[in-house]
Amino acid sequence: MTENQLVPKCENARLEFLHVNAGYNGTLALEDVSFNIPQGVRVALVGPNGAGKSTLFKVMTRLMPIRTGEVLIHGLPLGHHLDCLAYVPQRDEINWRFPATVQDVVLMGRFGKKRWLKKLDKTDIDVAMRSMDQMGILSIRNTSLADLSGGQQQRVFLARALAQEPHILLMDEPFNGVDQTTQEKVIEILDHLRSMCVTTLVATHDLNLAASKFDQVILLNHKLIAAGPPGEVMRKDVIRQAFGSSALDFDNLVVVDQCCPE
């Protein structure tokens, strides 16, 4: 297979949120959120704990229904495009004691392209192998999930997401508690995905990375506070508006004081 088959078409592809309201019971986790992201752009999703970042991902994966508003991918409502999304979960969302090897997990990324009984073919194996190779985990493909380090765990799920050949990749806190090598690997993979025109949405606590490594930043606190290039969004007054009293102001420096979720 050629590299071309992996690359989705760049034209007419975008992600839009139109006045989205979502949440359980009485409270709204997302309130009137609207933004527009062209395909192939790398976006950091930033906001205080409980600001609705995970809810936004859940809405996109259709795990949480939208109350009102619309989410469009390629201009079409959610659910139209098969295999459009891949999601890299936070590490504590996974049952690490599940009896599976690294390769088993990565191959699961190919299940969406298959009917339930159809065997995985050579293309599936090739894509899985290449994904593991890109993440530098090919040599540990027969290791059980339970024996992996934190950084390796993160890479396994990135490799699985790559194997899904997504148009949009969602990552929840990929920089939390991983080693420097893995962090660099993640950035490297994000560069590679951008060259393949894959849109990436990364929820992160790391404002520094958000400002330096991303094309756009979405600042969220239930409502959309700001969206745009880091230079516009990562300003003192805007940050303070999103983080409220947990933002401390030292002259030209804003420090956001928040505990890590773990």
Next chain:
Amino acid sequence: MIDFLFAPLQFEFMQRAFVAVGLVCVLCAVVGCFVILRSMAFLGDAIAHSILPGVAVAYLLGANLTLGALVAAGAVAAGISFISRKGALQEDTAIGILFSSALALGIALISTIRSYATDLSHILFGNLLGVRPEDLLGIAVIGAGILLLLFLAYRPLLVVTFDPILAATLRLPIDLLRTAFLIIIALTIVVSLQITGVALVTAMLVTPAATAYLLTRRFPSMVVLSALFGLLAGIIGLYASFYLNIASGASVVLSATGFFLLAFLFAPRKGWVTARIRQQRPG
């Protein structure tokens, strides 16, 4: 030795018991692999106990006992998902309330029957030696149906079990799979009723699967090993029951527990004793 093995088989009821115990134990062991990995052991227990009032009502009405059990299992599974979905209570609290209430209701109903003690003990602890040819047919048909269903939906069930969010992004029918799996558990428990009874069926769902889990690193081999342990426990338990004159359901469960203890202590990677030995000799 040959005599020892063949002596029980000269009785027709024992032949039927062996076939029945083999079928049910393998079925429970396979379904159990999914049950323990989805942390549904408690739910399985709840469904098993909630079957009691259904069986009792069917008995009082002179209706089919299996049908009564199925209706009750379905009602409780739906009740649990309703109570916990509203978000008012944790799921385990909902399960705790429903299954103890169902058990009490079942006992209350059965206590109005005159032959109370015998009937209750058959439902609670099984009546393996009283398996009739038509029971055997029912077990075989339902068991084969469940195994076929698991085979057909193996891949989506595996994904939902391991990572429901991936299942969502792969557009798998998550709710359908969840409901289908609840029905599979309920059916498995209903066909196991006569073998191990309400009180002990959870053991056959959980113990062989847990034993296999300790010994493998991959899901397919876990299923195969679990089925093997289930089958062995069933056969050994039945021999023990025949020669030692102990209740057959209990003896089958205790055999499964024996295998589990061996694996728990001596499993090559996860065993308790093996780990201690490794600590003594590092490297």
